[in-house]
Amino acid sequence: MDKTWTIKIAGPAGTGIKSVGLLLAQILNESGYFLKDYSEYPSLVRGGHNTYQVTFSAGEVYSVHKMIDIFVSLVPGHWQEHEKEFTKETLVFSDNDGKINLPLGEMCGQLGSTIYGNTISLGLICYLIDIDKDKAKKIVSRHFGEDSPNLEAFEAGWQWGENNCQKLTVDKGKSKDKKIIVDGNEAAGWGLYKAGLDMFVAYPMTPATGLLHFLAKNQDEFKMKVVHPEDEIAVASIASGASMAGARTAVGTSGGGFALMTETISFDAMAGLGVVYFLSQRPGPATGMPTWTSQGDLLFAVHSGHGEFLKAVLAPGDQEEAFELGKLSLNLANKFDIPVIMLSDKNLSESSANTIDFEKEKEEIIKSEKEIPGKGQKIKLYNSYEHNEEGFSVENANEAKKSIETRLKKIKAILKEMPKVNLFGSDKAKKIIVSWGSTKGAILEALKEMSNKEDFAFLQIRGMWPIDPRIGKIINAFPEKILIENNAMGQLETLLKSQTTVDFTKRILKYDGRPFFPEEIKEALND
């Protein structure tokens, strides 16, 4: 197995942690490594304590690790709260701060500004992990410009490393098919685009805002309209109107905004209008912890909207699945003219991986068969009241019953097109791990490294609703059943119990706003 390496950079907001993280990820990607990254930041713009960490390897990586190999504190005082992530071998750099003394203050002084601490650190890191210096500098100059003092800063960091440290023995990267670096939000955006998205409507809300930014920036190239209206109710209502006029439409939000959209989900279902709701979860209730992660909105998504109706809820587990299910979501919404919710979370939405080049993937567009104005089709009223085929309101008992049944009977066809489960490992294993969403990465990474991995199979559920009741049979074939969820109440268990006879023998739940790390999963599985 290829060794994995984890690097973490910490400091206050405004010191360029995000940009140096992005550069490091690009350098690792172009050096042929597999990588996953993860950032932590509080809900503020300047100050505080931000971190960027990346785990890379010459072999496949599914998740960032908790334990760090190289740690850089961009200003003194930012390593202390991470002591538990250090081993005896961890190289911890900080300026005159009780660890390896990296004189960032002095070096920045020579370069004339405190803003170069991040690029100096990047130079040092690249030296330590034995990156091709010219290749790294090319990427730095591509980002900052050829005359940027950042190149000097990179060189200074590299030189300091040469003079003061030994290079680490890191296997060379060799991956060929990982081409671009995207986070979950961008991957979902690529998926929606490749399914022919015409209009994206959103009100900013962390951690879904990245999708709005990505599509807004690319709207001309992607030939779509991106709209940011007055509130989330308008977001969803505008999307419904656009869908009626024939546009392939999606919206993006997090739990609080989604709460405001639930009346429209119900409306879409009644009127027969397909819209994709991209819901990136963060810890609630209420404003909760805006910049942290959670899987606490599964049941909310499944049960969103008043009345009895069909919707589809899909949950990708990583960036490439966010692309695939982004495409599928928009196609399901249009094929069945129903609301489709795509569940992400901060851990997926704002974490990057290197993936296949989505731009080169083919378009897949399944069109709605509903009547739309302006095309000479039969006129229709899209009605929020119970209605007949033409759309006119009905209150007659028989007609109402018939209309309800017509809508509900789509369930079999929808179930057939929902994303299939992923079953990893042998079906002869003693224990099955059951989970959904972004926990996929940490679970696969944990299993990759466990000596007793043959004991475990892992079932990742991706079609959350309607849920295939046959999932119960798969799980029940294993003697031990372990639930892993990034929430406090075990919402997948509640959902499965409503449709199957599954009984879990063990539950591993985490609900402190942080994602699972593979080390924690390993420990909990062997407990």
Added chain:
Amino acid sequence: MTNWRSTIIPTWCPGCQDFVIYAGLQNTLVKLDLNRDKTVIVYDIGCIGNMADFVKAWGIHSLHGRAIPVAVGIKMANPELTVIAVGGDGGIYGEGLSHLIAAARLNIDITVIVANNQLYSLTTGQSSPTTPKGAKTKSTPKGVESVPVVPLELIKAVNPEALAQHVSCDEPLKVNEAMEKAIKHVGFDLLDLDQLCVSFGKQLR
């Protein structure tokens, strides 16, 4: 000549001035000779919203307060369409007031027609955003405490470029004229149509 009436008979109370708006809209659509396939009417919830069933046109009978953002979405998706939103004072000036302001600011080319009877009538007569201060209704037996919304002043303050008209349903010909002007107007326009509820509005006379 396009017949814009559905086969469903209107369910409004005898004497209701929603008939004036209904007839005015039919006349205007015919007079302007609008292409039925390229005209979409969005209805809010309330007595006037029930017009959805009485018109033969592309339409959405939306949720309470949401006729405007739904109409905005239609117009954005296909700017070739003529888009008209029809609602009452409850939906447009109450539940959906922020949408009215946003659409006026955007100056998007839709027409908003409001049957403003200063009352929630489909729910049997509670105070609305335009009920005069002090008026006693079922939800305000001690009198309304707020000052009413003044729609024309509001639109003028938000975006002087938008067209805002106020006409009484007591003058049907003026209603027709104003509707024609509104639909022809390029940019956002509001047509506030004053009326009184024949069933629950007696105390407002």
